[in-house]
Amino acid sequence: MKTVLSLELSLINYSVKGLGYGANLLMVRLGCKGEGEVFHSDELVARLRRIALQLRRDVLKMTTKAGSGHPGGSLSAADIITALYFHHLRHDPKNPKWEDRDRFILSKGHSCPVLYAALARCGYFPVEELWRLRKIGSMLQGHPDMLKTPGVEASTGNLGQGLSIGIGMALAARLDGKDYRVYVMLGDGELDEGQVWEAAMAASHFRLNNITAIVDYNGLQLDGFTEDIMSLEPLAEKWRAFGWHTIEIDGHNMRQILDALDMAVMVKGKPTAIIAHTVKGKGVSFMENRVEFHGKALTEEQLRKALEELRWEG
Amino acid sequence: MREKAYTRDAYGRTLIELGRIRKEIVVLDADLSTSTRTAWFGREFPDRFFNFGVAEANMMSAAAGLASSGKIPFVSTFAVFATGRAYNQYRTSIAYPNLNVKIVATHSGISVGEDGPTHFCIEDIAIMRALPNTTVLVPADAVETEAAVKASVDHYGPVYIRLSRPKLPVIYEEGYRWRGEKLTFRIGGSVTLREGEDVTLVASGLMVxxxxxxxEALAREGIEAAVIDLYSIKPIDRETLTEAARRTGAIVTCEEHNVCGGVGSAVAEVLVETVPVPMEMVGVKDTFAESGSMEDLLTKYGLTSKDIVEAAKRVIKRKS
Structure with missing residues (x-):
């Protein structure tokens, strides 16, 4: 249930660990007035962090088994994908085509290993399927295929198209008087595509408050740092200029992710963009912030080391 | 002399007719709705009409989202933009997942005229028929346009319908009849408009x-030519084409499109596997052409009935 009794806005200054910069976070604390409770319990946050760890392990195992794939951007997206599939989204793994389900589109389709891991762990298909990633005859293609994989909402991977697809879904919801919501995750490198900004313009033009864009801002794209390849800054100002309510968060802070997703639901008359500051390869010391793990699987030896690091420590 | 009518007018009228009975139809345009006639639907059903501005890529992918949510989107713009500006969006967001999107592109070919080669589209049939899951239809006149648009709605999956800018001679009688006989527009079908034993003219769109x-000109010289309106380029009517090749032993294809990859190529792909016979291709000979009046262009670039007559005579000479 997303029923909220009161909405308290607070401006919190925080800095993202590891990236060394500060940012203003317009954060929403959703609480039950009178009791002063934090809306998202510590138990929930701990449960989601555990699941995110499991997804990271899955991602590395499946890509190493496949011998290829995109682990770096999967790890940066893992916490957000976890928050969506294991708490925020209204969905039913036993009924993937349920008409009233929320839709999630992974526009940065190359990060599908983490989406597949989430779908499998939710129960859309058996976990064993993960180990057949990218193999001939598998339901898990190198990039998302909505016909082959239960739970995949759009065939993506040619960057720049997911937000537009999401606009179509959001318009359909409005036409049908349905209250489902659409979530689109974009990569930061993907924002180089002009179509993203066509879509950004259109979503606010159509006053779509049922769509949320989430930017996985890990600062790296295939050829190097985004600021070297094609600078994005000032990114939040760009989204605001295009008419979006824009929130910046630490994309690895589970509580901030949950709060931002809830806040997007409350915004009226305009779409919401969540710029999630993340770390490519997050969770594995030798992968973090390293461009070479954009599109390369770990060796068996690297995998063993990585899995040692990815252990639950509470 | 046949009467003339705009195929895009027929499209605009048919959309409204269909929109009244099929509530799941939505229409998308990219700031060309006055020219494509989708504005007529927009006036009738403002809630189901979306103008995306001059942003074809966004429009095309948005159609995918609407289709995957149960709508039947009709997407319209000029052919050069529908297949050129939004090619990858169509390919990846729509054709690959086999979504139920209808793309109706106007201003195809060189009959666009004065606007010139930037706005011509002589490659769209080649592009679209190369994509799996895609149906490619090229109606010959306003009457057949109505039939094609209606048939596209009854077919699940992506359909590309190619229309023209200028008025085209009306070939069919009202209600899609040919010499009084009621026709059925069938995806993968064709219409044999005339029987003949010496050569078969296979034409589509404006060339029909x-x-x-x-x-008729050939008949005056004692040559009997069969004429096939090949309105469905993909899937293609293999049986009719094969039978025509067997019977007449010579084929002339006629298209307002580049001869690379278009109707002639599609017909040749069938006949090399079934009944290989001499063929001539009347079409744009791999050039971008230039600005000019429609008639001047069609004459200069070899798309007149006289060009077809000459091609027919050449191909008959090559018969063994």
Missing amino acids: SRALDAA
């Missing part, structure tokens, strides 16, 4: 009326 004129 020219092929009929050519057949």
